[in-house]
Amino acid sequence: MDQQMHARHAVLSHPLEGKSLSLKVARDMYFLADTLSLEIQRDMRYLPALLVISMILVSCSPGSTGLNDQPNEGWQTDFFDDFDTFDTANWQDQILWVNNEDQCYVRDGEYGTREVGDGTIKLKVISLGEPIECDNIDKWGNKHPDTRYVAGRIASKNRKEFVKGRWTARLKTWGNGQPGMFPAWWLLGARNNEPPVEEEDENICWPMTGSGEIDIFEHHGNGGADHYTARTIKSLGRCESLNPDGSVEGAGDWWTYQIGLTATLDEYHEYSVEWAGDTLIYRLDGVEAARQDSLGANYPEPMFAILNYAKINDAPMDGEWVMEVDWVKHEVWQESAPR
Numbered sequence: 001m002d003q004q005m006h007a008r009h010a011v012l013s014h015p016l017e018g019k020s021l022s023l024k025v026a027r028d029m030y031f032l033a034d035t036l037s038l039e040i041q042r043d044m045r046y047l048p049a050l051l052v053i054s055m056i057l058v059s060c061s062p063g064s065t066g067l068n069d070q071p072n073e074g075w076q077t078d079f080f081d082d083f084d085t086f087d088t089a090n091w092q093d094q095i096l097w098v099n100n101e102d103q104c105y106v107r108d109g110e111y112g113t114r115e116v117g118d119g120t121i122k123l124k125v126i127s128l129g130e131p132i133e134c135d136n137i138d139k140w141g142n143k144h145p146d147t148r149y150v151a152g153r154i155a156s157k158n159r160k161e162f163v164k165g166r167w168t169a170r171l172k173t174w175g176n177g178q179p180g181m182f183p184a185w186w187l188l189g190a191r192n193n194e195p196p197v198e199e200e201d202e203n204i205c206w207p208m209t210g211s212g213e214i215d216i217f218e219h220h221g222n223g224g225a226d227h228y229t230a231r232t233i234k235s236l237g238r239c240e241s242l243n244p245d246g247s248v249e250g251a252g253d254w255w256t257y258q259i260g261l262t263a264t265l266d267e268y269h270e271y272s273v274e275w276a277g278d279t280l281i282y283r284l285d286g287v288e289a290a291r292q293d294s295l296g297a298n299y300p301e302p303m304f305a306i307l308n309y310a311k312i313n314d315a316p317m318d319g320e321w322v323m324e325v326d327w328v329k330h331e332v333w334q335e336s337a338p339r
Helices: 002-012 023-040 044-059
Strands: 075-081 114-117 120-132 147-151 153-155 161-163 165-174 181-189 213-218 227-232 258-262 269-275 280-284 287-292 302-311 320-333
Touching: 120 153, 120 302, 147 302, 161 165, 165 181, 165 213, 165 302, 181 320, 213 269, 227 287, 258 280, 258 287, 302 320
Parallel strands: none
Antiparallel strands: 075 320, 114 120, 120 147, 120 320, 153 302, 161 302, 165 269, 165 320, 181 213, 181 302, 213 227, 227 258, 269 280, 280 287
């Protein structure tokens, strides 16, 4: 019985990893263990079966050395949000017009674009059928044209900002691979001069140091299903500007450091980036998927997180597109972490 209770405590006392374990499987195993413990009181032949179940449960705990262990030795969690509510101490809506996107970002989950329930947050693009006026403004003060598409975008700017470390989100999409789909999980330098601007030092243009960008997960539906991109944006040493013909003179190189990766996007996965020194490491479900040596040195500034679903072009859509996020966390590397 002591071994059984130890196994139960080991799993239930670690909610970050516990949410990745199938709760149904865990509950079924606990029920079976309880049943066996009662049978043991009548017949000791059931004892070996109980011990096997207890060993399996213990192997799922964070202190185990099983094959499912995450490479998090030395990493200490300093921020975790499991979206039981929309916590305004962690996030705020980000209202702006970028990338010539087709949708209008709206506040406070209007039209159901930001929905919290059952321990997740759902960020959506929704087709309203008829165009509405949009108050989103671009970098040069131009107002977004009327549009029938609305969407949700949240940022931890001025709420949760960290220098380096490991950022992870557990998320999935509801369908993928349709033209125009553009869900994203990414980081931006905390001195970025785009809305909301709440501090005097938020005066650096994208993607200069202080306003640099790291993309952990971006899905471009035009490229087909079950793929995503991770990257850093290479700064060209200038701010974006408008040419006389109205076109944009770019300031960032999107392609040099782009990494194409694959995953079953309609299933939950953990998408991470980490850097304690100068090497950026991207992980999928805790396993290294790619790395970029020396590029971490380009991001010495505090960075905040963004979750959004955009419609990147004017391809037709009906209904809604959804990115569902189970949780987000940040970890900091500590050399003297307990072993």
